[in-house]
Amino acid sequence: MVSYRSSYHPIDAAILWSDLADHEAEILHVELTHPGGLLKHFPQWPTLHLYAERICDAIINGELPATYLGGPIGLGDPMQRAYWSIRHPDLCGWFARTYPHEKPAFLFSRESDHSLCVSLGVHLALQADRDVLLRELERLRRTYSALRDQESPELDDPTIAQKTKSKSGVLSENAALLLYVIVGALLALTLGKTEKGLPRSIFEDQAAIVDAITTLFPDVPGLSKRTLDxxxxxxxxRFAQAGRV
Structure with a gap:
């Protein structure tokens, strides 16, 4: 049965996770009078000790947000675990990330049909992938800027820049070729490997880059899959031709 508590102490969560709510008073008494003695006093319930330690370890390692009497938990402070507190949504999120195949009844309803919903674990994974792609895009922008400054300073010369444009204001063939070469260099850099044979980016091929751009910027004119390809x-x-010159 789903619990409607707004927060839990680690031992509370371990008791509910172990489905031992009927023995809550007995377990809490032992935990308060003999901290750390769950396995000794209740050998018939080994999961109780196991689950309590999992939760406390997650708090200590910063994987599960918690507070001590409403304040932050200092990892070096010998504070009693009985006074640690975990918010309901934080506990649900931790389960979704760490134990996605376990759905304790006190946190997750088993009556509702969530077959068409995206799980929290999948959502967090997609969000993490999106953040990686955004960082990679920003890195590519910085690389392009650096290449432009190092390899093509003449574009900053207004006299030369004027010559690269036709009378209609469109880039001349030479300027377009230069931009193609720069983009080709960026692609080669992104899809290449380091001297140690390690990939320089998360993208395996050109198709992966195109998919990332069209996904992140679906409404930007000129960034359709067909155009990018x-x-x-x-x-x-053009970049390969420039390398043979």
């Missing part, structure tokens, strides 16, 4: 292919071809 065509432009990237052209950039890699």
């Amino acid at each position: 065509r432009k990237f292919a052209e950039a890699r071809r």
Whole structure:
């Protein structure tokens, strides 16, 4: 049965997780009078000790947010675990991340149909992937800026820059070729490996980069899959030609 508590002490959560609510008074008495003696006094319930230690270890390691009498928990302080407190949503989130296949009845309803819902674990994983992609995109932007400054300072010269444009204001063929070469260099860098043979990025191939861009920026004009595939292919071809010159 789902619990409607807003918070739990570690021993409370361990008791409910072990389905020992009927013995709560007896267990709490032992925990308060003989801290750390659960396994000794209740050998018939080994999961009680195991679950209590899992929860406390998660708090100590910073994996499960908790407080001590409403304040932060100092890992070096010898505070009594009986006064640690865990918020209901934090406990649910920890279970979803750490034990996604376990759904304790006191936290998760087994009557509701969630077959069409995205689990919290999947949501957190997708969010983490999105954060990685955003960081990678920012890194690519910085790399492009650095390459532009180091390899093409002439673009900053207004006289030369003016020559790269046609009368209609469109980039000339030379300027377009330069941009293709820069994009090709970025692709080669992103999809390449270090001297030790390690990938330089999380992207395995060009298709992965295209998928990431179209997913993160679905409404930006010019960033359709068809356009990116065509432009990237052209950039890699121009870059390969430039390397043979």
